[in-house]
Amino acid sequence: EPEVTQTPSHQVTQMGQEVILRCVPISNHLYFYWYRQILGQKVEFLVSFYNNEISEKSEIFDDQFSVERPDGSNFTLKIRSTKLEDSAMYFCASSTTGDPFSTDTQYFGPGTRLTVL
Amino acid sequence: GENVEQHPSTLSVQEGDSAVIKCTYSDSASNYFPWYKQELGKRPQLIIDIRSNVGEKKDQRIAVTLNKTAKHFSLHITETQPEDSAVYFCAADSDSSYKLIFGSGTRLLVRP
Numbered sequence: 161e162p163e164v165t166q167t168p169s170h171q172v173t174q175m176g177q178e179v180i181l182r183c184v185p186i187s188n189h190l191y192f193y194w195y196r197q198i199l200g201q202k203v204e205f206l207v208s209f210y211n212n213e214i215s216e217k218s219e220i221f222d223d224q225f226s227v228e229r230p231d232g233s234n235f236t237l238k239i240r241s242t243k244l245e246d247s248a249m250y251f252c253a254s255s256t257t258g259d260p261f262s263t264d265t266q267y268f269g270p271g272t273r274l275t276v277l
Numbered sequence: 278g279e280n281v282e283q284h285p286s287t288l289s290v291q292e293g294d295s296a297v298i299k300c301t302y303s304d305s306a307s308n309y310f311p312w313y314k315q316e317l318g319k320r321p322q323l324i325i326d327i328r329s330n331v332g333e334k335k336d337q338r339i340a341v342t343l344n345k346t347a348k349h350f351s352l353h354i355t356e357t358q359p360e361d362s363a364v365y366f367c368a369a370d371s372d373s374s375y376k377l378i379f380g381s382g383t384r385l386l387v388r389p
Contacts, residue, residue, distance in 0.1 A: 191375060203313075203321060203366060203379040216374040251320065255375065263309035263370040266377060268320045 162186045164269035166252050172275045173242055181237045181272045183252030192235045193253040193266060194227065196220070203251065209235065242276045249273050279304045281369050283380025290357050291388050298352045298365055298383045306372030310343060310350045313366045315382075321366060325352070357387045 165184045173179050185192050194206040208215040209227055217225075226238045235254075239246055249271045255264040280303045290296050302310075308329040313321035327334045327341045327350065334341050340353040350369075354361055364384050368377040 193376070195377075202381045203368075203377075205376040205378065208374060208376055216376055218376075263375045263377075265311065265323055265326060266375075267323070268313075270320045 164252055164254055164267050166250075166269040166272050168272060169270065170273045170275070172277065175244055175276055176241050179239050179242055179274060181239075181250050181252075181274070183235045183237070183269055184233050185235055185252065185254030186267060187233070189254035189256050189267075191215075191255045191264070191266075192227075192229070193255075194237045195251045195253060195268075196248040197251065197271075198248045206237075206250075239274075242274075244276050247274055247276045279307075279369075279371055279378045281367060281378045281380040283367050283383060285383060286381065287384045287386070289386045289388060292357060292359060294357055296352075296354045296357050296361070296385055296387075298367065298385070300350050300352075300367035300369075300380050302348050302350070302369040302378070304369065304372055304378075305348065307369040308372075309370040310341070311368050311377070312341060312352050313368065313379075315364045315366060317363075324365075354385075357385075359387050359389050361385060362387045 167182045192209045195203050197203045205218050207217040207221045224240045228236050251271045252269040253266040255266045283300045311326035314324045315321045325339050327343050338355045343350040364382045366382050367380040
């Protein structure tokens with residue numbers, strides 16, 4: 161069964177450094193998402209992406225964050241200047257969503273644990 | 278804003294007993310309600326979902342019920358097994374987009 165994949169599994173960085181988290185969504189999916197989960201807390205929506213542009217972003221997704229689909233398979237989340245509070249597990253998800261009136265199942269990747277020192 | 282409340286935060290049951298987790302949501306336009314199971318350090322895995330045109334859905338030992346009027350939905354696990362131990366998250370979609378709003382999670386412990 162196809163799965164969403166993410167790399168790296170764990171990223172350690174110094175405060176102020178840029179990081180890029182990578183995701184390969186399921187191949188026939190059209191919608192892509194980033195969520196984050198601070199340790200022990202709920203999963204929080206960051207951004208959704210469709211047709212090569214952002215569909216929606218949360219208040220967490222400020223100017224330090226950006227997303228890109230650089231080729232036909234990868235979907236990336238960039239944090240330009242990391243802060244201590246960016247430490248979290250970042251999950252990529254994808255869904256088919258061919259129906260504009262229905263939310264399709266979102267399949268999550270294994271996550272990237274980001275640690276900002 | 279949009280919100281999903283989930284209760285209880287922890288639930289401990291004896292193997293073979295039933296477990297019930299409840300969620301309420303605020304956005305009356307929500308139509309899609311998935312449940313995810315997350316084992317320690319792993320990805321959230323969809324276990325069951327329900328849409329607003331259905332009141333109940335069952336898959337073997339797992340069932341979900343939805344009351345749109347009251348904006349409640351619940352997960353029922355029967356004949357619990359130790360491998361059911363995990364954190365369970367409910368979620369609801371948003372009328373304005375396909376994003377999912379998650380509940381705060383329920384840590385289920387099934388005692389052998």
